[in-house]
Amino acid sequence: xxxxxxxxxxxxxxxxxxxxxxxxxxxxxxxxxxxxxxxxxxxxxxxxxxxxxx
Amino acid sequence: xxxxxxxxxxxxxxxxxxxxxxxxxxxxxxxxxxxxxxxxxxxxxxxxxxxxxxxxxxxxxxxxxxxxxxxxxxxxxxxxxxxxxxxxxxxxxxxxxxxxxxxxxxxxxxxxxxxxxxxxxxxxxxxxxxxxxxxxxxxxxxxxxxxxxxxxxxxxxxxxxxxxxxxxxxxxxxxxxxxxxxxxxxxxxxxxxxxxxxxxxxxxxxxxxxxxxxxxxxxxxxxxxxxxxxxxxxxxxxxxxxxxxxxxxxxxxxxxxxxxxxxxxxxxxxxxxxxxxxxxxxxxxxxxxxxxxxxxxxxxxxxxxxxxxxxxxxxxxxxxxxxxxxxxxxxxxxxxxxxxxxxxxxxxxxxxxxxxxxxxxxxxxxxxxxxxxxxxxxxxxxxxxxxxxxxxxxxxxxxxxxxxxxxxxxxxxxxxxxxxxxxxxxxxxxxxxxxxxxxxxxxxxxxxxxxxxxxxxxxx
Numbered sequence: 001x002x003x004x005x006x007x008x009x010x011x012x013x014x015x016x017x018x019x020x021x022x023x024x025x026x027x028x029x030x031x032x033x034x035x036x037x038x039x040x041x042x043x044x045x046x047x048x049x050x051x052x053x054x
Numbered sequence: 055x056x057x058x059x060x061x062x063x064x065x066x067x068x069x070x071x072x073x074x075x076x077x078x079x080x081x082x083x084x085x086x087x088x089x090x091x092x093x094x095x096x097x098x099x100x101x102x103x104x105x106x107x108x109x110x111x112x113x114x115x116x117x118x119x120x121x122x123x124x125x126x127x128x129x130x131x132x133x134x135x136x137x138x139x140x141x142x143x144x145x146x147x148x149x150x151x152x153x154x155x156x157x158x159x160x161x162x163x164x165x166x167x168x169x170x171x172x173x174x175x176x177x178x179x180x181x182x183x184x185x186x187x188x189x190x191x192x193x194x195x196x197x198x199x200x201x202x203x204x205x206x207x208x209x210x211x212x213x214x215x216x217x218x219x220x221x222x223x224x225x226x227x228x229x230x231x232x233x234x235x236x237x238x239x240x241x242x243x244x245x246x247x248x249x250x251x252x253x254x255x256x257x258x259x260x261x262x263x264x265x266x267x268x269x270x271x272x273x274x275x276x277x278x279x280x281x282x283x284x285x286x287x288x289x290x291x292x293x294x295x296x297x298x299x300x301x302x303x304x305x306x307x308x309x310x311x312x313x314x315x316x317x318x319x320x321x322x323x324x325x326x327x328x329x330x331x332x333x334x335x336x337x338x339x340x341x342x343x344x345x346x347x348x349x350x351x352x353x354x355x356x357x358x359x360x361x362x363x364x365x366x367x368x369x370x371x372x373x374x375x376x377x378x379x380x381x382x383x384x385x386x387x388x389x390x391x392x393x394x395x396x397x398x399x400x401x402x403x404x405x406x407x408x409x410x411x412x413x414x415x416x417x418x419x420x421x422x423x424x425x426x427x428x429x430x431x432x433x434x435x436x437x438x439x440x441x442x443x444x445x446x447x448x449x450x451x452x453x454x455x456x457x458x459x460x461x462x463x464x465x466x467x468x469x470x471x472x473x474x475x476x477x478x479x480x481x482x483x484x485x486x487x488x489x490x491x492x493x494x495x496x497x498x499x500x501x502x503x504x505x506x507x508x509x510x511x512x513x514x
Contacts, residue, residue: 013241016359020245026257033249034357037242041359044238052234 001050008047015040074143074309081310086319088233089307089374094295094327095239097180097368098416100348102294103335105417108344109282110275113266119287120332124324126292128317130299131308134431136317138438139308145381146305150430153437154462155451162430162466163382169297169423170379171399174372175406178217179413181368182209184349184361193347194410201408214404217369221376221400222393231373235366240326242363246355247334250341270340289481291328296424296484302431306381307374376400421480428484429469429491433462436495444496446503454506461498465491 019036022028070079106116142149147166151159183193191205201207220231251257256265267273275281298304299320308317338351345351352360380396387395406412412419441448451459469491473483 013237016238016241017245020248020356023249024251024257026252030249031357033245034359037245037356037359041238041242041362045234048234048238052230 005047005050008043009051012040012043012045012047015043070143070145070309072145072148079310080312082312083316083319084233086308086311086316087322088236090320090323091236091240091326092231092233092370093374094323094371095236095243095331095367096327096371097177097184097348097364098371099243099327099331099367100180100335100338100352100364101413101416103332103337104339104344104351106282106287106332107270107336107339108276108279109286110273110279111271111282111287112273113263113271115282115284116271116287116336117333119284120291120329123288123291123293124328126288127295127299127328128321128324130292130296131304131320132315132317134435135299135302135304136308136311137314138302138434139305140311140314140316141438142305143309144305145309146302146431146434147382147384149302149305149434152449152452153434153459154430155456155458157458158451158463158466166303166427167379167382167399168402169427170375170382171403172406172412172419173423174217174375174379175403175409176412176416176419177368177372177375178210178213178404178407179368179410180348181213181217181365181372182206182407183347183413184352184364184368185209185213187349187353187361193349194414198414199409199411202410206410207408210407211404213365213368214400214407217372217376218397218400218404220369220373221380222396231370235370236326239363239367239370240330242352242356242359243326243331243334246352246360246363247337250338250355253341254337270336276344286479286481289485291324291332293424293481293484294328294420297427297431300431300435300484300488301424301427302434303378303427305434306378372403376403379403418480421483425473425480425484425487426470428487429466430462432469432488432491433465433495436492437499440492440496441499444500446499450499450503461495461502464498465494468494 015036019028019033023030023033070076111119138149144152147159147163150162154162186193186205186209189205189209191209192203194202194206251262251265254265254269256262256269304320311317335351338355339345342351342354345354348364349361352364354360356363376396376399379399380392383399384390384392384395437448437450447453450456450461469487472490473487476483476486
């Protein structure tokens with residue numbers, strides 16, 4: 001459970017930053033980047049609280 | 055669950071408000087790194103970054119000024135605030151009471167708590183600008199002073215309720231909330247800036263410095279704005295949190311640190327918040343053709359995630375600020391449980407947040423409140439380190455049973471008055487103010503204690 005949450009959190013952060021790098025490189029349209037960032041945000045806030053220590 | 059049970063559970067959130075923190079409650083370095091990173095990657099960073107753009111700072115002045123000012127701020131946290139915090143383990147307010155006496159502490163705590171409330175209110179207002187985006191809420195303008203619509207008031211109260219609830223749950227929950235949010239927020243700032251750079255003509259890393267000079271930090275102020283230099287950037291980034299470091303406000307947080315050097319955890323806040331985030335928001339402002347409203351510029355860079363980031367960045371700053379306000383009010387309401395005091399402070403804060411003037415004039419307020427709160431931090435520092443080396447008594451009020459320590463009172467008021475009268479820009483006033491407060495407190499303490507000795511039979 002915890003390992004899965006950590007992996008999902010990492011994917012959430014990757015979805016937050018990688019699309020913007022691709023926009024910067026001219027490899028992705030801005031709209032797709034915005035949608036992927038939203039998905040990354042949801043993934044982060046669902047998964048991170050599972051494994052972040054109090 | 056009965057009301058009585060809820061009250062008992064809330065009262066059980068006792069956090070050493072009036073006694074030193076116990077050894078078994080101390081925190082590790084990561085707690086402070088997370089808290090600082092979360093607290094200083096705030097909604098206001100979306101305003102401060104554009105400020106430098108609008109004031110026509112050049113790119114070299116901006117980057118060098120931020121590096122110098124933020125390093126000085128971190129050193130102040132680590133070398134001024136943290137050592138006293140870990141030696142006393144007391145809240146700032148309780149230590150102040152021991153030095154200055156209950157009456158002066160009473161006055162100072164009211165002033166301090168009101169300023170924390172106003173600051174937290176501004177954060178709630180910033181968050182509300184982003185929450186209102188999808189609702190089509192009419193945004194307040196730069197010139198608005200009073201609530202502009204019922205929707206604005208409703209959104210502010212909704213955001214305020216969440217912030218107050220989290221602040222009531224206490225330091226551990228706040229630190230945890232900051233830790234969860236901060237990695238994602240830092241990346242959103244960077245991602246939003248990266249995504250708008252092509253629109254400014256920057257399509258590779260090699261283009262950045264040219265675009266930074268020609269399109270972002272151009273050296274030309276917006277119409278009606280004054281020109282900023284390296285010194286403005288350095289002193290602003292050093293002193294924008296002076297109430298926390300030299301002003302010693304973060305004693306209340308760093309008293310939980312196992313070691314004094316945990317004060318260097320402030321580096322995480324300065325680097326991510328006052329370096330990366332200010333650069334990113336400056337880029338977003340330039341891409342938005344000079345727009346400075348937090349919600350729209352964040353949305354323009356990162357879409358929905360950007361707007362949510364503004365909301366959460368406002369929360370993570372408002373929470374510890376409101377927590378500090380609760381601690382300050384509790385000193386003057388000793389028979390109240392902390393959660394009740396924080397709730398009262400939260401209601402004041404949320405009502406204040408309804409007034410857009412709080413957000414639109416935030417920079418003026420930040421400079422003024424830093425200047426007002428700083429002298430008492432200098433008093434605590436001098437009392438802790440300098441007085442014993444001069445053979446003078448520390449914590450005079452607690453030792454001698456004084457209701458007011460006049461050396462501290464005069465040092466505080468005279469420093470603020472002299473600085474207010476100085477004919478220099480507000481960003482530079484705190485620097486001479488530190489020296490004035492130091493000299494006045496040490497000099498007056500020596501005078502008053504030596505005058506009192508013949509009557510009292512000498513020092514104890």
